[in-house]
Amino acid sequence: MSRIDFEYISKICTKYAAPHFYVDELIPASKLANARQKYPIPEHERVIALIDATMFRSCKSGLAICEFGVIWRDIFSGSERTYLDWEEFAQADIQKLGEYEIEFAPGVKFNASGSKIDVVIELLEELQEYVYGVLHGDYSNVVDFEEEQEDDKLAPPPLPDIEWMIAVAGKQxxxxxxxxLRSMVESKQLLPEHTLVWRRGMDEWMWFKEQPEMAALVNGAAASESVPPASTGSSTDNDSLEQLLYNDSKMEDADQIDINSASYEQLLELPFIHAERAAFIVKERAAIGGYRSPEQLGEQLGLKPHQVLRLGEQTLFLPLQSVQGAVRVIDF
Known part of the structure; x- marks a missing residue:
C-alpha cells in the first residue's frame, strides 16, 4: 500500500483556508485543545487542519483532518460514527444531505451548519481524489506534488499580500x-464602526478600529480629510460590492431589526423570540455593551444553527448607543 504524503494533504487544505478553517501552525491553541478534548483526538496525533463548526467559535464541534484519517463531532446529526480512516474515507460516498449535513455513508454524517457546506464538500472531494489515487495505484498526484516541490526550490514564489475578510451586519x-481596504475607508464605502475584520492566524473576529493595522487605515483616512477631494462628476456603481457594503451598514429596512436598539415589542416580532427571551435581551445587551453577531445571541439563547441563520437574516447588530446628559456616547 502506498504511503499518503501528509504534506500534500496540508497543501490541499491550505488552498481552502478561510475564517473558521485552520491549517497546521495556524490552528489556534485554544481551538486545538478543545478539539482534542471533545472529539477526541490523542495528544500525540498530528492535526493537519481543523474546521470550526460552532456558533460561537469554540471549536467544540467541528471536523479535524489528521494523519490517521478524518474525525468530527457535532450534536445535531446523530451520526452512527464520527471517524473514518483513510481507506474508509477513500471509499466514502460524499454527498450533501439537506441544507446543513454532509453524508459519508448511510447513517454516517457531519452537520456543517457553522461552515460553508459547499466549500467543505469541495475540500473533502479533492482530498478523497488524492487519497484514493495513492491507495489504489494512481501516483500522478504524488508525482505532480514532487515536481511542484522541486519548482519551489528553484524559484520560490513571492509571498502573497495579506488578505482580510470583513463582516457587516452579520454578512461576510x-x-x-x-x-x-484603505481605499474603501477613505471613500467611506466601508464604515469602520459597523465592521468586523479577520485574517488567517487570528483567533476571533475583531472590531475594525480595534485591530492595529485597520486602526492605522482609519487614522490615515482621517488625516487626509483636511484636503477635500476634487469632484470628478462620476457616479458610484450601485452594483459594486463596495456600495453593497455601504448600503448594508446604513440599512434602515423595516424587515430588519437592530437587536441593540429594538424595543421589547419589536423584539417579540422576531422568530424564536418569546416574552422571556425578549426581556433577557433587553437586560443583557445593556450589561455586555451590546450584541455583536447572531451567533453570540444564538448561543446565549440556546438556539439551533438553522434558527440562528434565520434570525440573522432579519436582524442588525449595530453598536449599542446610549445617552449620558447631552452627550451622545457610542459604545464600541
Missing amino acids: YGPYDLGL
Whole structure:
C-alpha cells in the first residue's frame, strides 16, 4: 500500500483556508485543545487542519483532518460514527444531505451548519481524489506534488499580500488586501464602526478600529480629510460590492431589526423570540455593551444553527448607543 504524503494533504487544505478553517501552525491553541478534548483526538496525533463548526467559535464541534484519517463531532446529526480512516474515507460516498449535513455513508454524517457546506464538500472531494489515487495505484498526484516541490526550490514564489475578510451586519465579504481596504475607508464605502475584520492566524473576529493595522487605515483616512477631494462628476456603481457594503451598514429596512436598539415589542416580532427571551435581551445587551453577531445571541439563547441563520437574516447588530446628559456616547 502506498504511503499518503501528509504534506500534500496540508497543501490541499491550505488552498481552502478561510475564517473558521485552520491549517497546521495556524490552528489556534485554544481551538486545538478543545478539539482534542471533545472529539477526541490523542495528544500525540498530528492535526493537519481543523474546521470550526460552532456558533460561537469554540471549536467544540467541528471536523479535524489528521494523519490517521478524518474525525468530527457535532450534536445535531446523530451520526452512527464520527471517524473514518483513510481507506474508509477513500471509499466514502460524499454527498450533501439537506441544507446543513454532509453524508459519508448511510447513517454516517457531519452537520456543517457553522461552515460553508459547499466549500467543505469541495475540500473533502479533492482530498478523497488524492487519497484514493495513492491507495489504489494512481501516483500522478504524488508525482505532480514532487515536481511542484522541486519548482519551489528553484524559484520560490513571492509571498502573497495579506488578505482580510470583513463582516457587516452579520454578512461576510472578501478577501481584500490592505490597499483596497484603505481605499474603501477613505471613500467611506466601508464604515469602520459597523465592521468586523479577520485574517488567517487570528483567533476571533475583531472590531475594525480595534485591530492595529485597520486602526492605522482609519487614522490615515482621517488625516487626509483636511484636503477635500476634487469632484470628478462620476457616479458610484450601485452594483459594486463596495456600495453593497455601504448600503448594508446604513440599512434602515423595516424587515430588519437592530437587536441593540429594538424595543421589547419589536423584539417579540422576531422568530424564536418569546416574552422571556425578549426581556433577557433587553437586560443583557445593556450589561455586555451590546450584541455583536447572531451567533453570540444564538448561543446565549440556546438556539439551533438553522434558527440562528434565520434570525440573522432579519436582524442588525449595530453598536449599542446610549445617552449620558447631552452627550451622545457610542459604545464600541
